[in-house]
Amino acid sequence: MIGLLQRVKHASVTVNKQQIGKIAQGLMVLIGVEKDDTQATADKLLQKLLKYRVFCDAEDKMNLSLTDVKGGLLLVPQFTLAADTNSGLRPSFSSAAPPSQGQELFEYLVKQAKQSYPEVECGKFGADMQVELLNDGPVTFNIKV
Template identity: 55%
Template structure:
């Protein structure tokens, strides 16, 4: 499982010219699910993500968590995080989970995050999405 976490001042997801998810300050998280991934692995990454202290405190140090700044989450499924480009120029996605498992774990992650963070928005699994963001910093963390 892979989480690409981007600290943002704002982010949104649009599908068919309609905004389906939008946050202000917080994390835009691109989520990739692999073939062998489990809910237990998701729980570990969720816990780590929520506890990341990557927002600045009053002294300018990255010392505050998402909860400390009342930040939101925008969670977007992205199977292309499992692209394998070792051979040729056309990526292979054989390491990505099958859609059924990926969607089940994506929905699980959303529900678990809602238990911890008041503002949780999401994209639409399997849809062609337009993701817009203002990366704050820029600050991007990859959790695996």
Template identity: 55%
Template sequence: MKALLQRVTKAQVDIEGKTVGSIDQGLLILLGITPTDTAADAEKLAARVAGYRIFSDADDKMNLSLSDINGAALIVSQFTLAADTNSGRRPSFSTAAQPAHAEPLYRVFVEHLNYLGISVATGEFGADMQVSLTNDGPVTLLLDTEKN
């Protein structure tokens, strides 16, 4: 499971011209799920995201987490994060989980972040979404459960 974290001052997701999710300060999280990912991976990654120290403290050091700043998370499913890009000039999506496997894990990730006290907004799983953000820093980091 991969989570691309973008530290933002604001972000929103629109579908067919209607805003379905928006946040102010926090993280835009693009979530990619593979066929081997489990609910335990989703919970572990959510806990890591909630406590990951990427927000600046009073000394302008990245020492504060999403939980520390009472920030929000906008979570967007993005199967393209799980693409195989190792060869050719076109990505292969055979390494991305099928929706029947991915959607429940996406929900587990969302629910666990919420359980951890993070205010959560979402896009719509499987929808064609337009995502806009103001990246703060910019700071963009990739967390991957396979690399842990």
């Protein structure tokens, strides 16, 4: 499972001109699901997202996690993260999970996140989404578990 984590001042997701998710300061994470991913993989990614130290402390060092700063978590499904771009000029999605597996694991991740953390918002699997964010730093990490 892949999480493209971005530290944000704010972020939102809109579908069909309706905002379906919005956070202030926190993490906006694009989620890619691969064929070999399981619920255990999703659990491991979630724990990393909640505890990954990407927020600055009083000495301007990245020592604080999302839970430390009590920021929002916006999870957005993005199957293109699982693309193989190593050859040619067109991405291959051979390593991406089939849509049913991807949706099941994304929804599982969201459910677990909402049970573990108070401020969780999400995008909609399979929808044409517009994602807006103000990247803080910019700080972006590609996390693969």
